[in-house]
Amino acid sequence: MAKGVKPRVKVPKKAAVGEAITIKTLISHKMESGQRKDGEGNPIPRSIINRFTCDFNGENVVDITLEPAISTNPFFEFEATVPESGEFQFTWYDDDGSVYETAKKIAVE
Amino acid sequence: MELTRRNAMILGAGALVATGLPVAVAAAAGDDQIAAFTGGAEMGSEGITLTAPEIAENGNTVPIEVSAPGATAIMVLALGNPTPPVATFNFGPLAASQNASTRIRLAGTQDVVAIAKLADGSFARASSTVKVTIGGCGG
Numbered sequence: 079m080a081k082g083v084k085p086r087v088k089v090p091k092k093a094a095v096g097e098a099i100t101i102k103t104l105i106s107h108k109m110e111s112g113q114r115k116d117g118e119g120n121p122i123p124r125s126i127i128n129r130f131t132c133d134f135n136g137e138n139v140v141d142i143t144l145e146p147a148i149s150t151n152p153f154f155e156f157e158a159t160v161p162e163s164g165e166f167q168f169t170w171y172d173d174d175g176s177v178y179e180t181a182k183k184i185a186v187e
Numbered sequence: 188m189e190l191t192r193r194n195a196m197i198l199g200a201g202a203l204v205a206t207g208l209p210v211a212v213a214a215a216a217g218d219d220q221i222a223a224f225t226g227g228a229e230m231g232s233e234g235i236t237l238t239a240p241e242i243a244e245n246g247n248t249v250p251i252e253v254s255a256p257g258a259t260a261i262m263v264l265a266l267g268n269p270t271p272p273v274a275t276f277n278f279g280p281l282a283a284s285q286n287a288s289t290r291i292r293l294a295g296t297q298d299v300v301a302i303a304k305l306a307d308g309s310f311a312r313a314s315s316t317v318k319v320t321i322g323g324c325g326g
Contacts, residue, residue, distance in 0.1 A: 098283030111292065113269050138279025140287065147265050147273040149248045149290040149323075156276075157283035 083107050087168055089182040098157045101132065101139075105170050105178060111146035127152060127178075129171040135164040160186050217264050217271035217300075224262050224275075224302060230312040235261070237301040237313040238288075246293040246323035254286035255303035255311065261285070267297025292323030 088102040105127065112124030126146055132139040139158045158166075163186045170178040238252040253261045253276065263273040278285050285303075293299070300314040 113294075133279075134281050137281050138277075139281045140279060141277040142287070143275040143277075145272040145274060146270055147268050147292045147323075149292050152289065154287060154289050156287040158281050159283040160281070 083172075083176075083178055085168060085170060085178050085180045087166075087180055087182055089166055089184055091183075092185050092187060093160055095161070095186055096159060098159055099184075100155065100157050101166070102153070102155045103130070103132070103168060104151060104153045105130075106151050107170075107172075109146070109148060109150045109152060113146065125173055127170050127172050130154065131167075131169045132156070132158070133167045133169075134158060134160060135162070139166075160184055162186055217266045220262070220264060220272050221300075221302060224260075224304070225310045228310050230302065230310045232313065233311060234258070234305055235301060235303040235311040235313045237263075237299065237315050239299050239315040239317050241316075242318045242320070243293065244320050246295065246319040246321055248290045249293050249317060249319070249323075250288065250290050251299065252286065252288035253301045253303075254284070255301075255305065256285055257306040258285045258303040258311075259306065260304045261287075262302045263291070264300045264302075265291065265293055265297060266300060268292070268294045273299075293317060293319045295319050295322045 083106060085105040090099050093099050107127055110122055110125040114122050116122050124146060126144060128144050130142045130144060140156050144152060166182045168180050235255040243249040253263060255261055259278060261276045264271045265273050273291050276287050296318045298314050298316050303311045305311060
């Protein structure tokens with residue numbers, strides 16, 4: 079498991095029905111591309127997050143496949159509509175099998 | 188071998204082919220990715236927008252934004268990278284708009300390509316050239 083992985087998510091607390099809300103996510107991860115070399119010229123093995131998903135009450139919002147060309151500390155911004163109050167589930171899948179999860183509640187009026 | 192003018196030219200041509208090869212290989216890998224995504228279908232240019240800076244001072248974090256109203260999936264490729272695929276965005280039923288932004292790594296000045304799979308099953312392609320002054324990907 080990569081060290082110091084910390085997911086951060088920004089979701090509004092409240093929304094109106096049918097409103098498009100903007101979600102920003104950032105996870106601290108070194109995203110080693112497998113292209114870099116260490117001081118002795120040996121390639122550093124790849125270690126990235128390869129998939130990110132966002133679901134709301136079990137329904138999918140986005141499902142993103144990540145490749146080594148995504149920057150360190152992967153950042154995503156996208157929009158979602160929420161039909162009712164509930165919870166967003168964010169999941170990141172690491173190359174080494176680790177899964178990082180976080181959730182955010184939202185109230186719909 | 189005696190170094191005559193003719194021999195020198197042959198050597199020069201050989202060196203040119205040798206240096207040109209990695210770029211050709213990377214581009215072919217990108218073409219394969221595109222073919223796998225589209226199934227070899229024709230691509231239009233309507234219905235997709237790719238926003239990328241003209242000049243990126245640091246290739247390690249280049250902000251990009253893709254938008255394709257009604258698309259089910261958008262694939263982004265950096266054709267000049269050692270591995271061209273960047274990311275594939277799949278939009279679910281609760282996505283309010285088919286746009287997303289992220290930050291990517293570019294190994295050098297190159298074309299960034301986005302291909303969207305539109306709701307009617309057709310594909311659209313947009314590309315943007317980004318000048319990179321310091322490369323990412325460890326370059």
